[in-house]
């Protein structure tokens with residue numbers, strides 16, 4: 466039924482976009498996202514999609530054009546990385562608070578400075594509180610699958626929140642892998658047609674977007690966003706299951722690998738989860754009871770589900786690919802530890818690794834498991850894994 | 855900020871306004887800390903205040919200054935500033951309501967603490 470392709474992560478995202486054929490795609494280049502939009506631009510030039518592609522003068526304009534088009538009633542997809550995301554910042558929040566279901570591929574790259582084009586999660590983690598759903602992909606297949614699902618999640622009538630579907634810059638974005646794609650008509654049917662709740666261009670029902678919202682209503686609108694984020698968890702699971710029936714690959718909030726009888730568990734995002742799985746395979750062959758939880762959905766954060774999944778472990782290590790500068794640990798560590806508070810009594814150890822694209826190896830992962838077993842727990846301050854003294 | 859304002863389940867999402875022209879229903883008068891008060895004796899009906907009011911809160915009847923729409927007047931004082939004969943005085947709302955700052959604050963601790 467489906468077709469096998471050899472695609473980079475960026476091409477996999479662009480291919481999903483081609484099959485979705487969104488109404489509007491505003492674009493501005495930034496490494497390592499550039500290849501994604503370049504690939505999509507070729508589809509536009511070839512007439513393979515009907516999309517109106519808007520080439521703008523900055524990422525701030527790209528996101529703004531996306532907001533305008535989405536408010537008008539169009540289905541909008543967009544992509545960026547690092548400093549491009551930072552330049553969008555203001556409009557990133559406005560997109561979410563205006564409840565515009567835009568899907569954005571974020572190709573994770575370290576935020577400057579010092580200037581660096583390689584992978585870490587400082588860009589998307591920086592806007593974890595912006596009100597966007599965040600989905601992290603481990604490999605090119607997931608990049609494709611998550612882009613298709615993201616649209617359904619985002620446009621669901623009980624959600625109507627924008628979605629960042631992220632993949633690791635260069636590590637995934639520029640790596641060619643085998644990608645099993647759905648047929649065009651399957652994708653078309655799966656995503657359906659987008660019907661905006663309040664289309665600005667419906668002149669028979671005039672509406673105002675973005676009015677002043679003061680002490681008397683702003684809070685109610687934030688409560689609505691918070692509730693929609695809670696509902697999104699249910700919708701993500703429903704969509705993941707439906708996608709599984711269609712493709713043979715179902716998705717949840719996180720992926721558990723060898724955790725059932727695992728004494729020691731590592732939690733990680735993105736491509737590192739793949740490295741950790743390889744390490745787990747080797748250690749399992751040596752009889753070590755270790756496992757990995759790959760968190761797919763960071764926003765909304767699946768706290769009770771994670772607590773359940775971790776309940777039999779002796780100790781947990783959380784790997785953060787961004788610093789956070791709280792002094793106590795990275796953003797993922799803090800969420801996991803909060804989730805476990807008074808729910809489970811186990812040590813949670815925090816590691817910050819891989820900043821600016823610094824490599825993480827199976828040996829380093831094995832070392833983390835070793836720390837857990839030996840009781841070297843970094844719970845008051847994250848351990849910077851792989852930094853030179 | 856009315857106590858009867860609708861809750862989060864009752865309002866459109868995203869801050870979208872679905873009833874055009876509803877700004878008239880939105881009372882900005884409670885933003886006011888000073889209130890313009892007209893001295894009819896002094897007023898020469900030049901309507902400078904009407905021209906300059908940024909909120910359309912100066913009422914005019916038969917081409918004459920007829921007072922204020924206090925539901926929408928924000929108390930900016932522009933009308934008082936431009937009036938050529940000083941017929942408008944800005945009076946603190948506290949003086950009119952008689953509410954003093956001393957009336958706010960906790961009078962006794964909650965019993966359960």
Ligand code: SF4
Nearest residue numbers: 907927928930931933
């Ligand atoms: S105080 Fe300001 S808002 Fe009120 S009537 Fe005068 S000019 Fe208009």
Ligand code: SF4
Nearest residue numbers: 897898900901903937
């Ligand atoms: S500006 Fe003064 S004098 Fe002129 S209409 Fe207003 S209150 Fe009367």
